[in-house]
Amino acid sequence: MADLELAPLGVGDAPGLFAFERKNRDWFETQVGPRPDIYWKLDTLTDLIREQVEAGEMMFLLKIGGRIVGRVNVTALENGVAQLGYRIGQAHCGQGIATRAVALICQEACDRGIWALEARVLRDNIASKRVLEKVGFIRTGTAQIGDLDCDTFRRDLDQD
Structure with missing residues (x-):
């Protein structure tokens, strides 16, 4: 398998991210719930990315061979x-x-001084639960996000 690149999200990535999100919209909405309307217009998505970058948020694209495969x-x-x-x-x-x-x-977050990560997964998203467990997350409970039923997970990160 080709190398997976964790590439910081930049404003110039907006068109590629927009195409990726549109292509996978129906799939994502069955797995993680719908995105806000701001994602479905390139100009508003670009503005959102600009705000996230300026705020210093940890947003990354996942790329293989230069192509976006996730985020x-x-x-x-x-x-x-x-x-x-x-x-x-x-x-x-x-x-x-x-x-x-x-x-x-997880390594990137640890390197930036974050000592724990939490995640929420739709109850019927077995694949995502399996991913989190493989990487050391532990199920901690449940949460209701809007009308979505989720399981919650947490992983304490090594701070060597």
């Missing part, structure tokens, strides 16, 4: 604990990309 984000940092989110394009599922991406972002 991973670490957001809502508070007292050393942040929220993990990721999505892999439908054509690239089942290839170990999500597991590799989550392992990479």
Whole structure:
């Protein structure tokens, strides 16, 4: 398998990310719930990315051979604990990309002084639960996000 690149999201990535999100929209909405309307116009998505970059948020594209295959984000940092989110394009599922991406972002977060990551997964998203467990996350409970039923996970990161 080709090398997976964890590439920081930049404003210039907006057109590629927009195409990736549109191509995978139906798939993602069955796995992680719908994106806000701001994602479905290139100009508003570009503005959102600009805000995220300027705020210093940890937003990354996952690329293989220069092509976007997914994305991973670490957001809502508070007292050393942040929220993990990721999505892999439908054509690239089942290839170990999500597991590799989550392992990479755990190391990146640790390197930036974050000491724990939390994640929420739709209850019926067995594949995402398996990914988190493979990378050392432990199920901690449940959460209701809007009308979505989720399981919650956490991983404390090594701070050597």
